[in-house]
Amino acid sequence: MNVSLAKAHGAPCPTAVLDGRSFPESESELLGALAELRADLSGQGAGDVLKNAIVRPSRHPLFDLDYRFVQSLPQSHDSFDLRGSCGHSILAAVEAAARTGMIQPLVPGCRVRVNVLNNGDNVVCETEETSDGGTRFTAHFLCSPPLRLPELLMTGETVTHVPFEGRSVPVSLVSMGNAYAFVDAADLGVSGPDALFADDPRLFDAMTRLRVAVCESQGWDTFGAFPKIAALLPQESGGLYVRAVSVPSWHPTVALTGAICLGAAAGIAGSVPWSLAGSAARDPDALLPVRTPGGCVRVAAHSTHGTDGVRRLAWVSVAEKQVEYRGLLSRPRATAPRSVAAAGRRTPVLATSDHSSEETSWVPQTA
Template identity: 80%
Template sequence: MIVSLVKATGAPCPTVVLDGRDLPESDPQLLSALADLRADLSLQGSADVLKNAIVRPSRHPLFDLDYRFVQSLPQSHDSFDLRGSCGHSILAAVEAAARTGMIQPLVPGCRVRVNVLNNGDNVVCEAEETFGDGTRFTAHFLCSPPLELPELLMTGEPVTYVPFEGRTVPVSLVSMGNPYAFVDATELGVDGPDALFGDDPALFDTMTRLRVAVCASQGWETFGAFPKIAAVLPQDGGGLYVRAVSVPSWHPTVALTGAICLGAAAGITGTVPWSLAGSAARDPDALLQVRTPGGCVRVAAHSTSGPDGRRELAWVSVAEKQVEYRGLLPRPRSANGLRSSADPRLTPTTPLPEENSWVPLTA
């Protein structure tokens, strides 16, 4: 089978991209194969790779690719979370699909339509610029049909009060791209961006425990990665600082789906992000500036007025997301249930096809 490694700038680790046509579709067999693949990666010195993207030509006529995300968890080689998605891994999957001949090569201005099987998201990955070892994208998360903004609230309320270690903490539970719990960082004793972005194990532990408390308060499974949790602070002049927990540590920036969800949440009256974002949250056409420990991203949430005058979310976009293609990995030695359709000539050093000579590399 073909296994590619792709790293999105700002992601906590690279993504392993696998051709879904070579994998079993039932969850037990799929997870068994991924566990064996993960053991192989560990032997190759890539135990830190915790993201798996399974991609294939779409069975739906409106999409180019079907995509499924599986989050590896640090507990053991056979520990996974099948819920949720990963925006950085979507871009990685598009890059790998183009590099291995599943779709045509990427050129500036082209758009690849991705059907996210995990949660039904419709994502358009627009190539801004291509270069030798990667691509810079704009990712558009579409709402089709448009959603009234309150529909994104997981509890139906802009703020949910969560019992937490002898007190009550207000959080906003929002699902767009991925489910997130957003909390005002001052509720956790953080007094500014330096404290928020510092490497503070106590703050990390507090946020991890709060995520578990959120799940427990709603009767959700506490094991796994979702919903994710992020703490926010206001920027002078508008915009937000954000710090998010990833698996198994701090996120170095913010997940692409986290930026998408935060942009959507900032447009919903009464949420924690809306309350802190200032004028950017009041103007439906404004760009929301989001500062993270690793830099700044800008989020555009496009909303329209519905028939009853309520705001409806049409799409959320994040620009200038860059991915680096790191090549093909050695063929897995022990993965059970994998159907071998890969060209035996392929090795990690196989040259890529010329940009204007698109030839399939799989049967």
């Protein structure tokens, strides 16, 4: 079984990239093998690797790679979340697939088309620059056909008022790349960007509890990593300050899917990101500046007006994402995979390995 390690700059940890051609496809065997892999990683001092990308040459004629993401959860070696995706891990998977000969070597200008089995996303990874140690990409998340922006709202509302510790907190629940809850950091008592980016355990705890409250208010399972949560503040010159929670701590920057979701959400009039982003959200062709504790990214969301007057999203892009390839992992042992419990599949409730294998997706989505 071939296992590579690769890490995108700004990701909270490396990704274990697994060759799906030699990996079990049934859910129980898949998770059992991942549990064994986690034990191996911990034994080799890499217990912090909580992202798993399972890839193979695509069975679909329009794509180069089929990709499936599994998030390892910190509770135990056999605890996983099958919902959602990970943009940084998609880039890591493309890097590893090229380095190990699964796809053609990467050269500037080439594009690798990735079929995300978790949620049906179409992602194009465009190579900007290559070196011996890694690759710099632009990631394009495509909507084919273009999506009416209101369809990204998970509750059908631009703002959902969530009961939270005796008051009502407005959040925007948006699904693009991954499902996110966006909240104005001022509603959590944050006074400015310095306070937002401080390592404040009280803010982390408040955001974690608000995420749980969001799930409970919608009748969703609170276990696992999705939906994610991010707190926002406006930049004076336009754009957003962003602080996001990852697994199991603060995200050092913002997830690539988080930046993609934020870029899409900023185009939805009345949403929390739209209200805070200022002029950067009003111009459909403008880049959205996003500042995080670990640096800045610029998000480009391309949308057009349909004949019905509703804006439709065609794609969202993030450029200059660097990925480091760390090589093949030595597997000292190979044991029979064992069945383990897993988190959710098509709906936000717990699912176990008693279910048959199928592609997973994050729902709810509104028509």
